[in-house]
Amino acid sequence: MTERRGVVVGYDGSRQSEAAVRWAAEAARLRGVPLTVVHAWEMFSAVGPMAIPVADLRAAAEEVVAEGARHARDVAAGVDAHAVLGRGGPTTALIEAAAGAELLVVGSRGRGGFTDLVLGSTGVELAAHGPCPVVVVREHRVEGPVVVGVDGSAAAQEALGLAFTEARLRGADLVALVAWPADADPGPAPLVDAAGLREFAGDRLTRIVAPWREKHPDVAVRTEVVTGPPRQVLLTAAKDAGLLVVGSRGLGGFRGLLLGSVSHALLHHAACPVAVAHAPRD
Known part of the structure; x- marks a missing residue:
């Protein structure tokens, strides 16, 4: 993904990713650039009677990322927000999507990992390896210097x-x-x-x-x-x-x-x- 992305934000439906979308949508609006909302999905192999069809997993992932784009348009009127469904782990999908972007924004924690950690592994990895400046949002705050x-x-x-x-x-x-x-x-x-x-x-x-x-x-x-x-x-x-x-x-x-x-x-x-x-x- 090498086209100009403007601001890229990761979204997985968690409260922290909602805060990231609000911050990113405002950043895109202020810059006058598009906003790309990215959700990553992986096909896990499952056995037993509770296995979920791959098509259903993909459909659920598409609904999540579409929800993120709708949320961005709701909080920042006029922002050009579109959804991208990335394949693979969240770090890989976001780094790929952020090629050529001005900012990459993520929440402090997503749905995966250990919930008692303050910062998820994705945020740390992106801060180290991101192709552009990375913003980690714990809460949506715009006031202050x-x-x-x-x-x-x-x-x-x-x-x-x-x-x-x-x-x-x-x-x-x-x-x-x-x-x-x-x-x-x-x-x-x-x-x-x-x-x-x-x-x-x-x-x-x-x-x-x-x-x-x-x-x-x-x-x-x-x-x-x-x-x-x-x-x-x-x-x-x-x-x-x-x-x-x-x-x-x-x-x-x-x-x-x-x-x-x-x-x-x-x-x-x-x-x-x-x-x-x-x-x-x-």
């Missing part, structure tokens, strides 16, 4: 671009954050100029954000250097945010991993929708 975590990495640059776009489309403020480690503040006899280093971090954040300010002069931007580990700083900021945007991987950790520990934690615990942007594949 767009918050973006910045650390100077290539993925964080992509996150900044996405955050400015979302803030402009939604008429929201944007807050760009750098987490300043608490152990960088020395005791009464400092060996380094901690205040000077913190000021340098703030100046660097301002410089990183400056080109995006020029591209989006109508977005109100606030930059902050906040003391604390990145995970906690961003989780705190997410409590009052309409959207939290992060890069898939920052500057720390093992560079071979596709999804960093901070991004992984935010997907599991942030109170607002989380968008994960990827560094250029090359």
